[in-house]
Amino acid sequence: MERDPSDLVERALGADRAAIAKLISLVEQGGNSADAAVARLFPRTGRAYTVGITGAPGSGKSTLTDKLIGLIRATGDEVGVLAIDPTSPFSGGAILGDRVRMQDHATDEGVYIRSMATRGHLGGLSLATPQAIRILDAAGKPFVLVETVGVGQVEVEVAGAADTTIVVVNPGWGDAVQANKAGLLEIADLFVVNKADRDGTAETVRDLDAMLDLSGALEWRPRIVQAVATTGRGVDDVWDGVAEHRAFLEENDRLKVRRDARLRDELHSIVRARLEQRVAGHATGERFEKLVGQVSRRELDPYAAADELLGG
Amino acid sequence: MERDPSDLVERALGADRAAIAKLISLVEQGGNSADAAVARLFPRTGRAYTVGITGAPGSGKSTLTDKLIGLIRATGDEVGVLAIDPTSPFSGGAILGDRVRMQDHATDEGVYIRSMATRGHLGGLSLATPQAIRILDAAGKPFVLVETVGVGQVEVEVAGAADTTIVVVNPGWGDAVQANKAGLLEIADLFVVNKADRDGTAETVRDLDAMLDLSGALEWRPRIVQAVATTGRGVDDVWDGVAEHRAFLEENDRLKVRRDARLRDELHSIVRARLEQRVAGHATGERFEKLVGQVSRRELDPYAAADELLGG
Numbered sequence: 001m002e003r004d005p006s007d008l009v010e011r012a013l014g015a016d017r018a019a020i021a022k023l024i025s026l027v028e029q030g031g032n033s034a035d036a037a038v039a040r041l042f043p044r045t046g047r048a049y050t051v052g053i054t055g056a057p058g059s060g061k062s063t064l065t066d067k068l069i070g071l072i073r074a075t076g077d078e079v080g081v082l083a084i085d086p087t088s089p090f091s092g093g094a095i096l097g098d099r100v101r102m103q104d105h106a107t108d109e110g111v112y113i114r115s116m117a118t119r120g121h122l123g124g125l126s127l128a129t130p131q132a133i134r135i136l137d138a139a140g141k142p143f144v145l146v147e148t149v150g151v152g153q154v155e156v157e158v159a160g161a162a163d164t165t166i167v168v169v170n171p172g173w174g175d176a177v178q179a180n181k182a183g184l185l186e187i188a189d190l191f192v193v194n195k196a197d198r199d200g201t202a203e204t205v206r207d208l209d210a211m212l213d214l215s216g217a218l219e220w221r222p223r224i225v226q227a228v229a230t231t232g233r234g235v236d237d238v239w240d241g242v243a244e245h246r247a248f249l250e251e252n253d254r255l256k257v258r259r260d261a262r263l264r265d266e267l268h269s270i271v272r273a274r275l276e277q278r279v280a281g282h283a284t285g286e287r288f289e290k291l292v293g294q295v296s297r298r299e300l301d302p303y304a305a306a307d308e309l310l311g312g
Numbered sequence: 313m314e315r316d317p318s319d320l321v322e323r324a325l326g327a328d329r330a331a332i333a334k335l336i337s338l339v340e341q342g343g344n345s346a347d348a349a350v351a352r353l354f355p356r357t358g359r360a361y362t363v364g365i366t367g368a369p370g371s372g373k374s375t376l377t378d379k380l381i382g383l384i385r386a387t388g389d390e391v392g393v394l395a396i397d398p399t400s401p402f403s404g405g406a407i408l409g410d411r412v413r414m415q416d417h418a419t420d421e422g423v424y425i426r427s428m429a430t431r432g433h434l435g436g437l438s439l440a441t442p443q444a445i446r447i448l449d450a451a452g453k454p455f456v457l458v459e460t461v462g463v464g465q466v467e468v469e470v471a472g473a474a475d476t477t478i479v480v481v482n483p484g485w486g487d488a489v490q491a492n493k494a495g496l497l498e499i500a501d502l503f504v505v506n507k508a509d510r511d512g513t514a515e516t517v518r519d520l521d522a523m524l525d526l527s528g529a530l531e532w533r534p535r536i537v538q539a540v541a542t543t544g545r546g547v548d549d550v551w552d553g554v555a556e557h558r559a560f561l562e563e564n565d566r567l568k569v570r571r572d573a574r575l576r577d578e579l580h581s582i583v584r585a586r587l588e589q590r591v592a593g594h595a596t597g598e599r600f601e602k603l604v605g606q607v608s609r610r611e612l613d614p615y616a617a618a619d620e621l622l623g624g
Contacts, residue, residue: 039613046610260608267604268595270618275587283580292579296572298358301351306582 005037013044015139017112024114027131030124030273038131041138046259048080048137051242052187054150054159055168056178060194063229064168064238065147069105069113071239072143078110080136084117084129084148084158112136127269129158130262150184160187161262163255164245166238167222168192169208171200176207185211188222190241196226196234220248282309317349325356327451329424336426339443342436342585350443353450358571360392360449363554364499366462366471367480368490372506375541376480376550377459381417381425383551384455390422392448396429396441396460396470424448439581441470442574462496472499473574475567476557478550479534480504481520483512488519497523500534502553508538508546532560594621 005026011019026034051068055061065081072079105111116125116132129146136144146162148155159165167188169175179185193204208224223241227234249255282288291308294300300308317338323331339346363380367373377393384391417423428437428444441458448456458474460467471477479500481487491497505516520536535553539546561567594600603620606612612620 035615039615042613043610256608260604263607263614264595264600264604266614267600267607267617267621268591270614271591271595271621272588274618274622275591276584279580279583279587283576283583288576288579292572292576295575295579296568298355301354302575302578302582303347303351305579306586309579309583310586 009040023135024132044138045134048144050144050162052159052162052165053147059168060229067235080141080144081113082146083115164189166190171198171204189245191224321352335447336444356450357446360456362456362474364471364474364477365459371480372541379547392453392456393425394458395427476501478502483510483516501557503536
């Protein structure tokens with residue numbers, strides 16, 4: 001796949017679906033031609049508004065996403081959707097599950113839906129997702145929704161790296177507390193209590209409120225919206241909540257500040273990935289094995305061995 | 313804390329509990345004096361046999377660990393126990409929960425129990441745990457038990473980095489499948505179906521067996537042991553299973569091969585951590601902010617910016 005991606009980039013800028021698909025596969029895999037492709041389309045990015053949607057498995061994220069797609073399309077806007085599937089360490093495969101439902105929109109040319117997974121290292125997802133967003137951005141989608149399962153630090157990080165982040169919880173004892181434990185409270189700009197036709201909705205709203213109170217004075221206090229995504233109830237309110245948060249960010253340059261902060265994190269990640277490649281270069285081969293042998297025989301401690309690897 | 317740890321190391325080698333505690337706190341925090349301490353005690357390590365114990369929350373890992381401590385102590389051997397608490401991203405605190413139970417052994421001088429958590433970066437736990445094991449090893453514990461909650465890639469990795477890894481599951485539909493999804497099947501040397509007085513025990517054993525069959529020809533086929541940790545039933549069998557696996561590893565140098573493989577991983581991690589420190593050096597300051605500004609204005613792409621940071 002290390003071929004010149006300029007042709008693919010040109011076609012993606014013209015919103016060619018096949019080219020978009022191939023470019024996203026390229027950034028999933030990573031590597032030099034992925035970097036080159038993103039570098040090339042980068043000047044055409046920065047216009048899309050990104051919305052992260054996260055929550056526990058089964059909370060109804062996909063249904064909500066599906067309904068938001070319909071709502072955005074009803075205004076005539078196009079939308080790109082990335083459904084992030086954490087790779088199972090066992091099968092290496094992506095779990096599609098109920099995301100199949102979203103494929104109702106598959107025949108709509110104004111919607112581009114894509115499941116993403118990364119084989120291999122943990123950092124892959126955090127680096128590949130912003131690149132995939134850029135591809136959809138450069139292809140002219142004014143909105144990009146990024147749906148992730150809110151379990152695991154990387155998934156939470158990915159969902160949090162959006163302009164507005166929606167955290168979906170369900171009514172029922174402990175769900176708000178679970179969200180808190182998973183670090184979701186920290187990244188939420190908007191809470192959706194989904195399945196709000198069930199018992200315990202008021203308590204969950206109250207729990208979230210109480211936890212927000214505990215967070216101290218917030219510049220932005222996340223709104224709590226009740227919804228029943230399956231029937232569409234409250235989905236308008238969710239989208240209004242996104243618009244309200246967007247208006248807040250667009251005052252006083254806050255959106256730029258937020259995006260620049262993400263850029264800093266991304267630069268750190270890229271530098272780290274580049275250095276990882278150097279580790280791979282350092283920590284193999286005959287010299288490495290010789291050091292492993294010395295450490296194994298306790299002739300050298302691991303730190304001294306690492307310093308020798310890096311010094312050489 | 314950047315003081316010379318040689319005095320602490322000397323006292324830990326003499327099994328001084330306070331010194332052991334301080335050294336483990338030191339490696340939790342990481343940094344130069346932690347590395348120096350481990351380097352110093354490293355020649356005295358390699359004797360302890362390590363057993364990882366993992367499984368879903370509530371599977372009874374802590375109770376099993378507690379019973380194994382009693383069993384080891386009954387033979388007169390000393391034992392060190394590390395209970396790994398994944399740090400909540402929200403509170404930064406360790407969840408002790410039912411581990412308090414193990415503190416029954418707290419007055420026994422032959423048992424050293426310690427909860428470990430890492431504040432901060434993900435890699436911290438994978439690097440700090442082997443160092444804490446070495447401290448207990450150098451302090452003369454012939455056995456070190458490492459208990460982790462089998463959720464999240466890092467926790468699974470930490471539990472798998474033992475001489476023998478026990479995976480605890482419970483009877484009931486889907487538990488074996490969950491363990492599979494979490495990557496626990498790959499690291500198991502021994503399965504314990506705990507709470508085996510409940511319905512569904514036979515099915516769970518059968519599920520595990522079927523999944524092992526699917527794994528193809530294994531050099532070592534993990535034994536499946538039934539236990540009721542709360543009453544002590546089957547705990548002897550668990551320990552016999554560990555002994556059996558140990559005997560297998562001690563044939564034909566397999567234990568050395570396994571430990572050397574861990575050492576390679578650890579050297580990679582140390583080299584990576586060292587390079588991370590360099591990232592921190594590169595990716596801050598005026599020059600970094602100038603590049604962030606250029607990327608933010610789309611004058612430079614992120615990869616070109618990273619290369620400039622690394623090249624300079």
